[in-house]
Amino acid sequence: MSAETPDYRDTVFLPQTDFPMRAGLPAREPDWLARWERIGIYDRLRERAGDRKPFILHDGPPYANGNLHIGHALNKVLKDFITRSQQMMGRDSRYVPGWDCHGLPIEWKIEEQYRAKGQDKDAVDVVEFRRQCRRFADEWIDIQRQEFKRLGVTGKWEDPYLTMNFHAEAVIAAEFMKLLMNGSLYQGSKPVMWSPVEKTALAEAEVEYHDKESDTIWVRFPVLNGEEAGLGACDVVIWTTTPWTIPSNKGVVYGADYSYGLYEVTDRPEECWASIGDRYLLADKLAEGVLAKARLEPGMYRRIGDVNAETLAGLRLAHPLAGVEGGEGEWDAPRDFRAAPFVTDEEGTGFVHCAPSHGMEEFEMYRDAGMLAEVITYNVLEDGSYRADLPLFGGKQILRPNGKEGNANRAVIEALIASGKLLARGKIKHSYPHSWRSKAPLIYRNTAQWFAAIDKALDDGMGEHGDTIRARALASIDQLVKWTPQSGRNRIHAMVENRPDWVLSRQRAWGVPLTCFIRKSTMPTDDDFLLRNQTVNDRIVEAFEAEGADVWYQDGFKARMLDGIADPADYDQVMDVLDVWFDSGSTHAFVIRDREDGSPDGIADLYLEGTDQHRGWFQSSLLQACATKGRAPYRGVLTHGFTLDAKGMKMSKSLGNTIVPAEVVKQYGADILRLWVAQVDYTADSRIGPEILKGTADSYRRLRNTLRFMLGNLAGFDEDEKLPLAEMPELEQWVLHRLAQLDHAVRGGYNAYDFQGVFQKLFQFCTVDLSSFYFDIRKDALYCDAPGSNRRRAARTVLDILFHRLVTWLAPILPFTTEDVWLSRFPSEDDSVHLHDFPDTSADWLNEPLALKWEQVRRARRVVTAALEIRRSDKTIGASLEAAPIVHVEDAEMLTALKSVNFADICIVSDLSLTADPIPNDAFRMTEISGIGAVFELAEGGKCQRCWKILPDVGSHRHPGVCARCDAVLGDD
The missing domain is CATH 3.90.740.10 (Valyl/Leucyl/Isoleucyl-tRNA synthetase, editing domain)
Incomplete structure (x- = not known):
């Protein structure tokens, strides 16, 4: 710029935004968590649900006995993708997290404490021992709750379900006593898998x-x-x-x-x-x-x-x-x-x-x-x-x-x-x-154990799907449940088809007891061996509701329950505890059925866990519900694989190849970990390691730049600036066509739980269609056109449309970043992107003929930009605006298409000639795009000091050193 030429930098409409280039996620994410808790997003969504159809993802309870590993993170983040996306697609998406609290792992930890002190666990009062187990579980629940919340997982965290809550213990006992009453419970002596170390x-x-x-x-x-x-x-x-x-x-x-x-x-x-x-x-x-x-x-x-x-x-x-x-x-x-x-x-x-x-x-x-x-x-x-x-x-x-x-x-x-x-x-x-x-x-x-007979015909009035537990389970698998992936159906069907009776009893102390009484001096095969009395059952449930399952072990409880019904001296009280899989298998009853935020029919829309749960929670829930309600407690089951290190090896502390979620969050932020989940095919085993996370962070950076570009170029945008579709240039209409296609793909992907597919489509759109094409082309109009020009207004209108869709579509995957983006544009004390649904997208935006035409335009553009890249590499030019190529097009239809648009602007050159003349031998060609050749020429004229285009008219207008377009924008200033 010469001394005589004014400085036009302040006249260019450069992006304006406070949204930082560097995310700073580890430091900033806790503030968003605190904000969401302060404004009560989860509860507000429930309060305003209206007539929305509920969507219930029932949480498979993790065990409350240690810090989270990367498998926990994969599982909970996948669940969060689902609950958030279903909510934003119009459902009332409820998620109640829960914990498995009873059982041997906790009891083992308490016993270790006793052994370390040289104490005998069997000498401790059983109720006191159980209280210590409860305190241990409580401590880990609080730790794990904070770790899950730090991952950005939304849910009813202040009121989760716990299998050791009094109501839960009462319901588990009640569900067990349904087996007692329907005749499927029996005591048998047979070989079972036995742990000599754990004595159960x-x-x-x-x-x-x-x-x-x-x-x-x-x-x-x-x-x-x-x-x-x-x-x-x-x-x-x-x-x-x-x-x-x-x-x-x-x-x-x-x-x-x-x-x-x-x-x-x-x-x-x-x-x-x-x-x-x-x-x-x-x-x-x-x-x-x-x-x-x-x-x-x-x-x-x-x-x-x-x-x-x-x-x-x-x-x-x-x-x-x-x-x-x-x-x-x-x-x-x-x-x-x-x-x-x-x-x-x-x-x-x-x-x-x-x-x-x-x-x-x-x-x-x-x-x-x-x-x-x-x-x-x-x-x-x-x-x-x-x-x-x-x-x-x-x-x-x-x-x-x-x-x-x-x-x-x-x-x-x-x-x-x-x-x-x-x-x-x-x-x-x-x-x-x-x-x-x-x-x-x-x-x-061989030991005496309590079993649920899965092939015994049950006369319980719930025979719509079969008379036995096995028949109901197999019918549910094939007729009532959608399995994702479908291979899950084959896996669990084979297991249920061939499994033996369910061993319900454990010879331990920390759990829900088998709430039944057996008649002394009788054999298990005798009709009166088990006391079957509904009044006794009701008393037990009432006592558990008020005092918890510990009351079973208090002196005088047997006499209290049998008072007026049977002579306590005639009966023994069973002291085994239930298999913890029966606890977790019963959760549908005290969560989905009993809670206000449950489901009207007591059936979950989805259970989601790892593939090992076909023999675990999926199966125990299936068998338990088939015994007590006649069918599976879920309509859908989704399974994910395991997490491996970057080399595909199982993670092990001894190998030093573990990836701890808390450490990833500390280094990168939870959104990076979540983005890794979105990038992997979770249906198979997923690899993670330092280099993989670096790649994920790079993908995040590119997405963030796309969002930042939109924010910067929407500064000051308001409703009056919007242009209707009919008045928009073809390029903007093409973007809207792509958005209409994406809307269908994104919704379909989220509904199919194909998060990898959703992310890939959005990432491809952001990086290829937008950053490398649309944004690249429209920077000139956004920065240099007059504020009232149709082209600039159209571009900003499309950016506004893009903003609302991309930010909400990405919100289930990147909740922290999208919240930051949303509030950067719409500051508010109590608003959140997570309070909004995916916007409706008009089918009128679809325009297949236009899309086919613009596919031709983009193919031709690739030839031109590749030709210019060679000249940039050999230092012939420093920027594409220094060029004015001649483009030879053999196909008449394509030539017509290119002439109908401003192909020079699309190729980001100062001038461009289109011709049907034969392609010269020295023209640049691409083997994969036949019939097009580009001949390099330098642009003629002066360089506009405002838009940097090289045009013949520069210097001939009121404002020195500018082209006609920029002169008009500058006006009389």
Whole structure:
């Protein structure tokens, strides 16, 4: 600018906004949280709901015993996306957060405190112990509540549901007593997953599988009548990975359809437990492998005959410890020997040893044969040790209290060696059940437990979807519930179709008790074994409502409940507590059904948890509700995967690869963490790490710049400035067409819970359609056109329309940032973007012919801008406004389209020529866009000192150094 040329910078309408370029989210987000709480957004939305249709996302309760991990953050943020988006699409979206408060994890923590002090937990009054558990849960609920709120999750945080609240405990008891009354509750003795460390039964949902190295042994069971059967002295060989079950053996089974042979040892190596002349019965398919384990090579044995099913059926076996010194006759009786359908010839020996107290298949076989009384043993106590009076092994431990291997396996193996009945031994690494709480291995153990029978016909008047719990559950899965993704249906259907009865009882202290009374001197199979009286049930519920479940343990409670109904001396009070999955499975009753902010029909629109909950909360809720209300408690189930580190590995403190939500929030802000959730395909396992978060932060920065551009260029905009659609240039009409398309896509995406799709469409629109195209083109008009020009008014009208849609569409994902943006434009003491819905979008904006035309315009623009980029790179020009290219267009329709718009402005050049002449050889072309070539030319004329275009008329107007357009804008100043 020469000394004679005025400075026109103050005449340009540059963006004006206080919205900062740097977000400062970690420091600023807490202020927004405080503001939302102060103005009571959640409650205000409920108060003004009017006739909106409720949307209930029922919260799967996290466990109140530790700080949040990244999986918690993924889960709660996904829920928040849903509740916020459903609200902004016109529903009354209610979200009541909750916590699972009872159960072993908390009880275990309190016991650890006792152990650390050298105190005996069993010496503490049970009510006092339960109070300590309650206080522990309360402390963690407060911590987790603040951590969840810091993530921007909206909900009824001041009044959550807790499974340990008195009303919740009363309802859980009432729901349990529905099983008591409808006949599905029974006490049975069968093998269940048992934790010796925690001294309680576990349900499948409380079990996780980890690799474990186990002893494996091949054991000889002598055939007692081999001579009679024409086999001579011989042994049936079995294989097991649980040597500790051998003392409880009651039989051996075989496969009726397999080929078996009699194998004789003819030679042996020096170190071998086999002897020359030994004869072994083995499945032919497995024989070579078994004998190799016994260190017998081919040539050291021979097959001397077939053994058919008829011969096998006539054999009688002895226990390998029969007649052993010190055995006191414990194992001297012959063992049962029969065919069984669960025997395979894929591994082992073709024979399976049966300890029905420690295996479900054997248990069911002998139950169906009416032989349980003959084969059930009680050799293993609750702590995983053998009963003290068991010969040879009394007091030996399967597991030590710390969960490590005990001395039982070694003792059994040594006894088998001493008796000469061990053929081979080894080790195997296999997937083995562990407690998900203590992480210790589990055993199958026969104990008396309380079960819900899921195949018993219920006469409860709720048979619309089936008469049994299983039938109702399967019908609900297929007919009443939408599964997202659909694979969730297959997963839970297979689990429910094949699952056993539900083990309801736990031998612990912290939980809702099994509120029932059993008649003394009766058997579980007797009709009067359980006291079924509705008046007693009502008394229990009333007492729990007033005093909580602790009252069950107070002296005199039994007499108080049975007063005037039954003699308390005739009944025992059950002291087991309910499986915590029954607690959480009952939440639909005391949250969705009972709360004022619940659902009129007591059914949630959506349950959302991780894929592991198909065997956990989804299933326990399904079974519980099918037992007590006849159908599933939800209409939809959405599942997400797990969180992994950036390399795809499971997060572990020992590996040092954990990502803690609080640390991410401290470094980047909650909106960055939320944006990461929106960017991942949550239906699969999701990776997160420092580099991934840096990429997320970059995406956020680009979005923020888009929003800041709109804010800056809307300064001073009011209703009088708006232009109707018909008066807008085609470019603005095209933007509105894209908005109409996006409105449909965004709403559809949010309704389908496709947050990745919503974000990708919005991000692509903001960065490609707006920042790199529309904003880039319209900067000139916004900065340099007269305030009253149609082009500038149209652009600002579209920016206003864009603002309202983009800010609200992004609000469920980026609640803090969009609030900041909204209030930067509309300052208010009590307004919030989260009090607004998505704006309605007119279908009149859709214009497919215009969109097709502008697709051609954009394709042609790509050729021109690419040609100019080459000239910018080689320093021929410094800016595109220095160019005046000649554009050769072969297609007549495209040429007509380009001539109908101001293509020079669209390409951001000072001048541009369009021609149908053949494309010169030296023209720039793009292989993917045929029929268009650009020839570079420099713009002629002077550079306007206001808009920087190079035009021939610059310097010929009233105002020195400007073009005609800028001269007119400057007027008479």
